[in-house]
Amino acid sequence: MLIRLAFRNLFRNPRRTATVVLTVAMGTGSLFIFDGFNAGIMNQYRENTVHSRYGHGQVNTNGYREKVFEKPWEHWMTNYPALQERLTRVPGVLYLFPRVEFFSLLTNGKITVSGRGQGVDGRAEAKFFTTLNVVDGMTLSDQEDGILLGLGLARALDTRIGDRVTVLANTIHGTMNAADLTVTGIFHTGSKDFDDVVFRIPLKQAQTVLDTERVESVAFGLNAVEDWTRVADVVRAEYPDLEATPFAVLDKVYYQNSVDWLGQQFAVIQLIILAIVLLGIFNTVSTSVLERKQEIGNLRANGESKGQIVLLLGWEGFALGVLGAVLGIVIAWMITAVFLRNGILMPPAPGLTRQFHVRIELQAAMALGSFIMGAAAAMVGTLLASFRVARMPIGEALRSI
Numbered sequence: 001m002l003i004r005l006a007f008r009n010l011f012r013n014p015r016r017t018a019t020v021v022l023t024v025a026m027g028t029g030s031l032f033i034f035d036g037f038n039a040g041i042m043n044q045y046r047e048n049t050v051h052s053r054y055g056h057g058q059v060n061t062n063g064y065r066e067k068v069f070e071k072p073w074e075h076w077m078t079n080y081p082a083l084q085e086r087l088t089r090v091p092g093v094l095y096l097f098p099r100v101e102f103f104s105l106l107t108n109g110k111i112t113v114s115g116r117g118q119g120v121d122g123r124a125e126a127k128f129f130t131t132l133n134v135v136d137g138m139t140l141s142d143q144e145d146g147i148l149l150g151l152g153l154a155r156a157l158d159t160r161i162g163d164r165v166t167v168l169a170n171t172i173h174g175t176m177n178a179a180d181l182t183v184t185g186i187f188h189t190g191s192k193d194f195d196d197v198v199f200r201i202p203l204k205q206a207q208t209v210l211d212t213e214r215v216e217s218v219a220f221g222l223n224a225v226e227d228w229t230r231v232a233d234v235v236r237a238e239y240p241d242l243e244a245t246p247f248a249v250l251d252k253v254y255y256q257n258s259v260d261w262l263g264q265q266f267a268v269i270q271l272i273i274l275a276i277v278l279l280g281i282f283n284t285v286s287t288s289v290l291e292r293k294q295e296i297g298n299l300r301a302n303g304e305s306k307g308q309i310v311l312l313l314g315w316e317g318f319a320l321g322v323l324g325a326v327l328g329i330v331i332a333w334m335i336t337a338v339f340l341r342n343g344i345l346m347p348p349a350p351g352l353t354r355q356f357h358v359r360i361e362l363q364a365a366m367a368l369g370s371f372i373m374g375a376a377a378a379m380v381g382t383l384l385a386s387f388r389v390a391r392m393p394i395g396e397a398l399r400s401i
Helices: 002-009 014-054 080-087 122-128 151-157 203-210 225-238 252-290 293-301 306-338 364-390 394-399
Strands: 057-061 093-107 112-120 134-137 146-150 164-170 176-187 198-202 217-222 242-246 344-346 356-358
Touching: 002 306, 014 252, 014 306, 014 356, 014 364, 057 225, 080 093, 080 217, 080 225, 093 122, 093 151, 093 203, 112 151, 112 203, 122 217, 146 151, 146 164, 151 176, 164 203, 176 203, 198 203, 217 225, 225 242, 252 364, 293 306, 293 364, 293 394, 306 364
Parallel strands: 112 198, 146 176
Antiparallel strands: 057 217, 057 242, 093 112, 093 164, 093 217, 134 176, 146 198, 164 176, 344 356
């Protein structure tokens, strides 16, 4: 009986009901969109790191990353084909990217600059590293004598697509070697320190210049971030002389530190928004109950107990909270799908030099959390106000205007 009466009361004063429902909806929708924005910007950072430089992680020999060696090539991997055959069978592994890195001089005949070269499997990496952002020309693929230059490095050399560039480097035996290459593309990751010094050439060319068949590291392109655990377990169990390092550790300065910093910042902002939203809902709901003192006085005069009054108003608050929270989630989803489907254009983030779009990534867990907070705020506000009104003397409640 009380439940039916509570729902009928919602339609007795449509304006008051609409005010409460819209207040809850705005609060719930705001929290939902903000959570989606947070998830979007965090995932954007992750995607930029994974698909521009590191993949989902890489394998090196034990201790290689933590130490500086006089002859680093002596600590490179010697039997890559066998390692490749085993690692490609790990569930979730889509691509393997063997690499070598070396320091060298680059010259176009007039200008000579220093750079850090990466010998890569161009055909495989072209399919995965989609945020490398080639701003001119094309990425490395099947070109046997191609070179892909960072934007700052290309500007320093004053080179354009099709120009010839000579790479000079020491072999592992200490002699000088060179490769004459053609500029196929210029890339821009947004990280100035990277773009000013790094260039990429085919792995075979790099091994020829260095006079070695060894591989320094193997990066991974996985089906999902969660698949990295399987890779790390296989390397740990079957290759004790190797170590697997996830991308978050490889790029701790840019990715992990930025994500940790933004996460703390967003947590503070979220608490502020949550407090404002909850207080707004609480104020609106409480006011709507306190305006009904005379009505509640009549119910008390007709024999309804304090407990029944509180229970009646509690059911009303529950209904208002649920309706408002559901409406807020639906409105947030519609706004995101219609007006924000391409994301929000953000200025360059710390450590970057280019803008990027942040997509609002709404998730079921976020919807549930926002729903619970919105509905709970309406319920609590209603119950606290109802306790206050129910304790009023009947005569005082009847005289209220």
